Amino acid sequence: MTDPIYKTDALIAENIDAYLETHQHKTMLRFITCGSVDDGKSTLIGRLLYDSKMIFEDQLAALEADSKRVGTQGQEIDFALLVDGLAAEREQGITIDVAYRFFATEKRKFIVADTPGHEQYTRNMVTGASTADLAVILIDARKGVLTQTRRHSYLVNLLGIRHIVLAVNKMDLVGYDQATYDQIVADYRAFATSIGIKDFTAIPISGFKGDNITAPSEKTPWYSGPSLLPYLEAVEVNITADQEQPFRMSVQWVNRPNLDFRGFSGMIASGSVKPGDAVRVLPSGKTSTIARIVAYGGDKDEAVAGESVTLTLADEIDCSRGQVIVASKAPLEVADQFEASVVWMDENEMVAGRAYWLKIGAQMVSAKVAQPKYEVDVNTQEHLAAKTLDLNSIGVATITTDREIPFAPYAESRDLGGFILIDKITNHTVAAGIIHFSLRRASNIHWQATDIGRDHHAAMKHQKPAVVWLTGLSGSGKSTIGNALEKKLARMNRHTFLLDGDNVRHGLNKDLGFTEADRVENVRRVGEVARLMTDAGLIVVTAFISPFRSERDMVRGMMEPGEFIEVFVDTPLSVAEERDVKGLYAKARSGQLKNFTGIDSPYEAPDNAEIRIDTTAMTADEAADKIIERLIP
Incomplete structure (x- = not known):
């Protein structure tokens, strides 16, 4: 006779299996x-x-x-x-x-x-x-x-x-x-x-x-x-919609356990893929075919949207994290400028022109947000003029990335059209956004090849180009040191140019004020000019407060490795205020001058400047000599 307890256990097990199925x-x-x-x-x-x-x-x-x-x-x-x-x-x-x-x-x-x-x-x-x-x-x-x-x-x-x-x-x-x-x-x-x-x-x-x-x-x-x-x-949710689109998969990890295996892992964003399918890797555009689809439990004959798999390719082509593998006959668009809706999520307002990290899919690139085209009033849907976006604001703006990236409009793909912005200093997520479309004018601009390059310009001047970036509070002595440095270099027959903060604002940047966004743009423009001057073979000396680390790092990124020398002119606020050569601190203290660095606007001291100048213990000439020791060994 069958044990009733065993029979009950078997029945329970059968019911559980049926439930799980x-x-x-x-x-x-x-x-x-x-x-x-x-x-x-x-x-x-x-x-x-x-x-x-x-x-x-x-x-x-x-x-x-x-x-x-x-x-x-x-x-x-x-x-x-x-x-x-x-x-x-x-x-x-x-x-x-x-x-x-x-x-x-x-x-x-x-x-x-x-x-x-x-x-x-x-x-x-x-x-x-x-x-x-x-x-x-x-x-x-x-x-x-x-x-x-x-x-x-x-x-x-x-x-x-x-x-x-x-x-x-x-x-x-x-x-x-x-x-x-x-x-x-x-x-x-x-x-x-x-x-x-x-x-x-x-x-x-x-x-x-x-x-x-x-x-x-x-x-x-x-x-x-x-x-x-x-x-x-x-309610019917079309779970097959993604599977009906062309094949697309962001590479999240290059799987290389040994010399005999090299696969590209990720979750398929849309479409389906089989061994033998022709694919293209973006943004490089290199083509190959799928050799294997490796998944938990063994190889698969087909994989569809929503599945996480590892793909191997028939050819040894370059493919790394962040790139996108797509069907060869249905490639994604690749661009570096987009119109996007941005939802600002940080308590600090957006700074137009500042570089943020942009994460889209598995890609992480540097990006800048232009001044918004407009902000949306959620009550009336009115498009409001805006210079920035603050917490919970929703606006439309142009996003520019430092290199071309593959993408899809958000209306086609959440995975490849939605992004977040991350502050480079705090690592806080400051915004979320969706891409509407690329700005095609970006594809109409190309680098024009020239026969005389920066190396030739530098060789003619018998010097190595460089940017000496003097940063510090107003009244710290940046301009005095910059002037002394240029005179000493001129006596050494070096080809130089001095870009001074006040002088630049009389011409190139006279349209800019002193808001945080305007200061970012001020530094960006000077950085671009300095880069062009190093292309001409010059040693460029700049004297700017440039209060924000992220903008100084942005300029450093424009230069060739080793050509950017950050000089922190370290003067205590109390000393700079005592000097007050231009009477600016007094005006700031009385409220006549707004957004003045050190008073009602912050100064972010460099973390790892190449040179630190203590102006309480060193003259301008001594500071210039110290810089020359680093600049010309």
């Missing part, structure tokens, strides 16, 4: 909840987790205890506590970080991102939206459509989310009034149409009471549409 083949929906602060986003997700039986008994016990302690909803369960995991969130009753939660029903698997409603944390909402297929935009029925509702809706549309649910929440607090609901839907529809949202599904709900969450509510007999969870289970 079914679960494995369910479709996945990624969605976000967003909207204004305190619209009930966390409560809604908590309710979905609770109703889908995704809470363990110990979690439920802890939730009930926390609900009583916090007292947000009296003695009832506060579902928001399931999602608000940070201590600061529980204390304040708000969402700060993006909280991701997984749950499943019999029909579908879900990953939901609970995003913050506070304007201060809009950047976190962008993070959650970047991978979502659907957005649930909540509105508090008592408050109607708010500015943050509009901002989040604009971002949802900008980021390409086409499935939108308008969840009019807290209907229990307005007595389930149909007129209130209809007015909110009408107001939102007018706004949605103005920003290009073609369609959305409106549902009246109560996340706290559970109305219209999993089943129709008796409290809203006037509503005949779907409940929220059944809608999420049934």
Whole structure:
């Protein structure tokens, strides 16, 4: 006779296997909840987790205890506590970080991102939206459509989310009034149409009471549409769309375990690939064919979008991290100038012309953002004139990279058209953006070959070109040292040119002011001029405050290795202010002169200057001699 315990175990095992098999083949929906602060986003997700039986008994016990302690909803369960995991969130009753939660029903698997409603944390909402297929935009029925509702809706549309649910929440607090609901839907529809949202599904709900969450509510007999969870289970997301596009894969890692194997690993962004397919590596344009598709468990006959694989090529061609392997007959566009929408996510405003790291796919390049073409007013959609972008601002600007990169417009590919900007000094992510199109005028400009190059110019002058970059506070002695240095070099029959900060602003840079953006542009222009002068074989001496490290590093990057000599004229602020030869510090202290370095604008001292000059212990002539020792050994 069969042991009944064994039979029971076998039955359980069989049921588990059947469950796992079914679960494995369910479709996945990624969605976000967003909207204004305190619209009930966390409560809604908590309710979905609770109703889908995704809470363990110990979690439920802890939730009930926390609900009583916090007292947000009296003695009832506060579902928001399931999602608000940070201590600061529980204390304040708000969402700060993006909280991701997984749950499943019999029909579908879900990953939901609970995003913050506070304007201060809009950047976190962008993070959650970047991978979502659907957005649930909540509105508090008592408050109607708010500015943050509009901002989040604009971002949802900008980021390409086409499935939108308008969840009019807290209907229990307005007595389930149909007129209130209809007015909110009408107001939102007018706004949605103005920003290009073609369609959305409106549902009246109560996340706290559970109305219209999993089943129709008796409290809203006037509503005949779907409940929220059944809608999420049934909405069709075209998961094959990426597979129907041409093959594209960013190389994330060059896999070289031994001399006999060289593969290129990454996740396929779109299309499919088979051994023998002709491919092209961008931006170089080199071509080859796929030799093998290596994946976990062995070689594959075919790989499709969303799979992570290692590809080997039939030919030994150059291919490295950040490059993109594409179908040979459907290459991506390659460019170094783009029009893009930029969402600024840092508390420090954008500085036009400053170099940032731009990360797109697996590529990391240096990029500059021009002065915005316009900033978008999220309430009216008006295009506003703007010189910069500050926290949570959305604008359109030109992005210029230091080299050509392969890309696709964001409307075609999130992976190859979306990017982030990273501050080079702090390593903070300061912005997210999407590429609209390349600026084709960039492809019409080419380097003109010349027969007489920089080496010939330098040989004629019997010297090695260089840039001596004197940086320091106003009154530190930069111009005095620069003048002394040029005189000494002239006596040595060296060919030089002195670029002084004040002199340049009388001509080349007379259109620039002293804002942070204008100072960046001032240094950029001087750097370009200095580079041209080194091409002519000259020794260039510059005397500029140049207060920001990132701009000095930008100029260093323009020069040939070893040709940029940074000289930190190190003078304490108190000493420079005592000198005050031009009376500028006095004006700055009295408020007559704004954005003055050292007073109300920062100076970032060099970290690793080639030469440091202490002007409290060294004369200008002695400083010039010290520089010459380094410049001409």
